[in-house]
Amino acid sequence: ATACGGTTKNDVKDEGGSSASAGKADPNAELKKGLTVGFLPKQVNNPYFTSADKGGEAALKELGSSYKEVGPSSATDTSSQVSYVNTLTQQQVDAMAVSAQDPGALCTALKQAMKNGIKVVTYDSDTKADCRNAFVSQASAEDLGRTEVQLLAEQIGYKGEIAILSAAQTATNQNIWIDYMKEELKDPKYKDIKLVKVAYGNDDAQQSFQQTQGLLQEYPKLKGIISPTTVGIKAAAQYLSGSKYKGKVKLTGLGTPNDMRKYVKNGTVEAFELWDPAKLGELAARTSVALVSGQITGKEGETFKAGDMGTYTIGKDGVISLGKPTVFDKKNIDQFNF
Amino acid sequence: MTHRSDTGPAPVLALKDISKSFGAVRALRDVSLELFPGEVHALAGENGAGKSTLIKTLAGVHRPDAGQVLLDGEPTVFHGPADARDAGIAVIYQEPTLFPDLSIAENIFMGRQPRRALGRIDHKATHAATAALMQRLGVELDPDRPARGLSIADQQIVEIAKALSFDARVLIMDEPTAALTGSEVARLFGVVRTLREQGAAVLFISHRLEEIFQICQRVTTLRDGAWISSEPLDGMTEDDLVRRMVGRDLDELYPKQEVQAGEVAMSVRRLTREGVFTDVSFEVRRGEIVGLAGLVGAGRTEVARAVFGVDRWDAGEVEVDGKALTNGAPSTAMAAGLALVPEDRRAQGLVMDMSIERNIGLTGLRTTVKAGLMDRGAERSRSLDWAVKLQVKYARIADTVSTLSGGNQQKVVLAKWLATAPKVLIVDEPTRGIDVGTKAEVHRLLSQLAADGVAVLMISSDLPEILGMADRVLVMHEGRLTAEIPRSEATEESVMAAATGRAAA
Amino acid sequence: MTVTAPNPAPAAEIPKSSGTRLVDRVFKMRELAILVVFLVMIAITQAGNSEFLSEQGIKDLLLNATILVLVATGQSLVVITRNVDLSVGSTLGISAFAAGTYLQGGGNSVVAIALAVLLGVGFGLLNGLLVSLGQVPALVVTLGTLYIIRGIDSIWVGSRQITAADLPGGFVDFGSGGISAVPYLALIALAVLVATAYYLKHFGSGRELYALGSNPEAARLAGIPVRKRILAAYTFCGGLAGLAGAMYLARFGNVDSGTGNGYELTVVSAVVVGGVVFTGGSGSVYGAALGALLLTSINSVLPALGVSSVWVLAINGILLILAIAVDRVVALRVASALKKRNARHG
Amino acid sequence: MADSPLARAVRWDTVVGALLIVVLLLSFGFVGGFGNALNLSFLIGNTLPIALIALPMTLLVVSGEIDLSVASTAGLSGAVMGALWNQGMTIETIIPLCLLLGAVCGLINGLLVTRLGLPSLAVTIGTLAAYRGIAQIILGSDAVTDFPTQYLDFAAGRIGDTFIPYALLPFLVLLAIAVVVLHATPFGRSLFAIGASEEAARFAGIRVKRQKLILFTVTGLMAALTGVFWALHYASARYDNATGLELAVIAAVLLGGIDFDGGKGTLGGAIAGVFLLGALQNVMSLVNVSAQSQIVVTGVLLVVSVLGPRVGRQISVARAGRRAAASTPTS
């Protein structure tokens, strides 16, 4: 406590920072069968999470374990996500794969789950590191941020004003990516590119729509937009394709091939990228099983074999990275269906 | 039962052995009634006798539990007010039922507006027809004015206009005159006579017995939901009628006790509310009953409202017991010992969805308290005391007041305010809709209160009441006090002269 | 006999109708106030950003407002009858998806729109039946059906979504196309709006909606078929929500199980800002439409002025309060001025 | 009492209470994982924010008003808490400041409603956006999580191994206060009168505006308290904390039989409604009912909650009618 008896931020030492891991890993341990792994996405009924979880389901089936999915119907209903963590704990699943709506809010519940012997893997969206055993990351944040800038820069010929249309202002992933985008933009080869604004569409079609309109009105000379969110890019593409800016203002970012097919074909969008969400889910499932089986504990440097996907190494803070994202354009987009 | 035996015209509308209960309350028991064309029929009875229930049964609002409604001799079932309307029955209900957001014209013609091609409303014709009706009733009401904010009297006028606009065969009026003063009543009666001559059947309810004798030919009396008699009024006296209604002889209607007026209890000085009343000054002394008379819309109610604090005044001051009241603060007025029995009991006097007990208790929230909490025992006995004292007719004290008859609701309002033991009591139309028996009771009570040293300001449109009860009569005309007349000089002529502004010169 | 105030001022002779015309004007002014706020806002934005009122800009403004105008029009009818329909967002969502599913299978655009409207009518009927026959508080019932329809929608839709690629090109082009700066969708909304307003003013059943909202008990006594009218209002509201669903599909080309989520609050705001009173009986659909235009335009104005989206929400809320407060203060001022002018005495 | 036992039995708040007990008993018996202390403590802990706001909301609704901005006020107080904590202020100063801020938010609502005479629905839709927006401006994208553990433990922990969260105890005290205020004080009595007929209440000398102002202020205060609790309970202060909570509160309060026309309802019913919804959601998740179906169930419950009493009333009226008819010949 401080001199005047109160508790301030400085009094609270952050014990976090390292992933919660205990015991010793046995890389050669047999993969257990008959486990139950619960998937808890940010939101059920969200196409992105549905394909991710489908990937997890398929992998678990192959591994002889069972899959279940629970989750809130709203992506901002944190309290209900917490309840679902509790539900899974009560149902005594062996492991849970969670995409956290909030890095902090789930912690108490997740720690409670781990105390009850449940392994916790986060995927897509992480919590604080000490609240889970491992985090399966869709791609390294750095890769994502930098490649998106590279994609757009190429399309606009390394010259002109650009803007970013993000999700919610609190969206953890997007914020990290945007930081890396700004980092990448510092490179001298982008000296003629100016990032004029970061707008937030709150992952809402209509708001993203109007934010796009606003960007174009405010910056008539705008050359390109990066939207690192599937909802945002879709809304922006729909607006551009029905406006006079179609084809003149370039758009890239993260989108699913199914969402974006039309806009790629009609010339609104040249190229965008994304990882395969099914693969992300699969890796989360495989990581969970490996954790329960004792092949890994979540410490940096441990490795495990994730079926056909190959071998993965656990990085700093228990982060496992899926790999580089795929870039979609006119040529290859018809080969994908998600 | 003795019905008319001669072979006159057949009744247009008749009730035969009608019974109606509300839960355990039996409002009507085997009541019969016949309405003949070209005749005005009075319906008399104490408060809660079942008059309004009878009317609502005729109008298709209530379905009788037993008995028949006969239209032109044929048994009929009215499934709703619309059926009765289509059968040529126009009804003025006891409580005005207007649409506050709509214009007076729309209120009158709702559902039956004159049409143009394609079923579109002819707004011009509606306006013109309304203006014509207003002229017929001799009132100046703008047809395009919204009904919100109309005084009770004006609302009543609109209701009357509405009923007249039907050109109905049967006109039923439940206390249409309760809020009106002499001149409007005279106008109304003129119109009713014309209708009668044209062959309409009229059913008329009033607690002002002289009105019954003025306009009606026959009278049916009810007591406690039961039919007592139906007979011609020719040859009857008021006392006869009262005996049929009450079942006994009545004491004096205006039992005024002579009291020596004490010191000033309330003084109002140069009170002004812009556009409503101007420069109103008067005093009320302890033990005194001061009458406040005037035509409808003269501003009496507005003065009372401002004095009590529900409206703000723009200039002037009010003192109660030598203490100045705060502008626009009823709670301080109450604390100073002022009570106001408002004019509109349903909107202002009562919380209709609350029980009788709680309604009376509402003015005692500060007194029936123990250690900061409600003292329910004290609250109940206070409410019961006063409900009994004023002879409110109810089944259980915890029933909601909305189930009471109009007159009994009025008594609850009185009870609610008398229970505060006020030093100054303002009563606005205190006996509106109250039967003769109870009226006498209320007068006795006011008189007693005055004798006990309470200062009473009585606003009333019932001139005999003012003349019978007041020690002093103040008269308002168009927002100004025009006269102050001592009891000895107060006559119908002198008051009316001041009220119409004729005395001003 | 003592005369206390011997000289009453002769009652000023004011011709009766002058007050009326003033009253009329005040009522028109209620909408005028919002219109002025709107125009001022647009003017300021235009001054700050000349691109704002370009052809594209105007088109965007109108397009943004269209869907809300439609739903708000329907909602006003219900609110005028002293009820409310909170389920419009859910209805919009589910009918948009229904129309989308049908179009995805290669359906005809007109039939798709009819389908959406019909579905909306169906849900409107359900609400109307519950409220009018059950005679239960509309707020609770429609909050209930909000959840029920939303739930059914998400169970049915699951994680599916309909994207512009699944829709016929003509349909999507119709959604963003128009005659120079005036989008087709806005024309449809305008037609619906004008027709509704005309109906409310000039037809008996329209006036009866006001009557029964103003005093339900009196309406019953006046022989107005209360239940039938309430049912009709809800059905109409549902139908417009359905139509709005089809338009949403055309406009955004993109629907999933979350479409229309939380829309009821926006609709209610538009109606309230537009001066339709929640206790029933007063207000006009033009007001509601202006409210809708004002609300959606705020969302375009702020980004166009370069206000950071962080500030948008707060400014939005404050503007909303300002709009209703200004409206109220103006109304009070005028009313008291009128009262003084109109006073019979003094 | 005045009400017959039958009439009282069909009063909806009693029904909700009974329903809650039935749901609890059935769940104890048949739903695995429900009865254990940990689950119950979670259930209570997650329901507390709704219950906390439901207390003043019930009073407000009884008096005929509504406050839709409660969730935003909670969010704002959480955001301010996070921002001040980041500034290095002591938590012991921050919390009272947050509560004060909440009271000010409520006061603003109240002033707009009582002084300008604006409808509370409209005002609080506006402040719903405004307060949330200010929260966003203040805290932006931050998520503050490092509050002192003793506070976090208090907000999220439970007493030993029992099912009782620490936070339940202060809630019960607040509940008791609210019950007494609404049902046993002159203030509460006057709220019913105001809700049923504001004009009649004014004519009875009740200081309508002042009472409402107090209520709005207290509602803001309680919303802020909820915001503080939320941030600590979930160890996360973000500007979008508690988004949408107002709808949950209103649904629960409605379910508890509070009439939004004002003048009717009991706190017991409201709180029973809150916990009924909470328990049902918990049970349904445990038995793997999907989130979508849970929404449908909530909706159906709401519709039934208003249709139910009406049907009950009709039955009791019909019975009374029959009884009266039966007694007619005797008198």
Ligand SMILES: Nc1ncnc2c1ncn2[C@@H]1O[C@H](COP(=O)(O)OP(=O)(O)OP(=O)(O)O)[C@@H](O)[C@H]1O
């Ligand atoms: N809706 C109702 N529910 C229960 N009781 C009712 C209802 N309406 C009337 N009553 C009861 O029926 C009886 C007759 O009431 P009614 O209104 O017909 O009296 P009334 O003769 O019109 O009296 P008043 O002269 O006071 O208007 C009263 O005891 C009243 O309490």
Ligand SMILES: Nc1ncnc2c1ncn2[C@@H]1O[C@H](COP(=O)(O)OP(=O)(O)OP(=O)(O)O)[C@@H](O)[C@H]1O
């Ligand atoms: N609540 C109100 N709002 C607006 N105007 C009102 C209101 N009440 C009355 N008025 C108007 O104010 C004027 C004065 O009415 P007030 O009721 O004071 O007259 P009064 O002398 O008491 O007559 P009475 O009580 O017989 O109607 C009337 O023209 C009336 O229309």
Ligand SMILES: [Mg+2]
């Ligand atoms: Mg009567």
Ligand SMILES: [Mg+2]
């Ligand atoms: Mg009066």
